[in-house]
Amino acid sequence: MQWHHLTLSAGEIAAGRTTAIQEAFTALFRSAGGPRTMALFRKEAPEGGVDLYFTPECQLHAWPLLQECGATPCAPPSLAGLELLVGHNEITYYLTT
Template identity: 55%
Template sequence: MDWFRLILTSEEVAAGAVEPYREAFSAAFTAARGPRTMALFARELDDGGVELLISPESAEHAAPLLEEWGALPCERPALLGLELLVGHTEMTYYMI
């Protein structure tokens, strides 16, 4: 199953763009009753941008949101440098 990714530029990050994504995903997470493996992660990029990474189960519960964002399928990310923005902390155990 694919993960999804969205890249925010350093300018978007400086303008506060991460928070609206977190809030929208949090609303979808709550509406789906908090599935164990539905999660949104962030990883800072060297250029000041941020990579948002969305777990595969999220597609089941937040497909319109992922489409609206233009999130693209990607491989499962490495844990190094990931910050959990929305989801259960145990999600990282499923990624090992």
């Protein structure tokens, strides 16, 4: 399993796409029982956009959402500048061990 990534433009953010994805992800996270290594992160992107990162465990519990929103496989992101949107606060411990 691998990380997935999605870049949203400033216009998409203004249209509420980030909120819609976060709400859909939260519902899937809860229905899966809140897996320890399932998380959604964000990082500021150039020109007012945002990068969303989905941990590898998301493939097991949120695959339809990843496909629907157009997330693509990627290398693990640098932890610098990542903001946890949905998941357990201790997720960074699991990601660095």
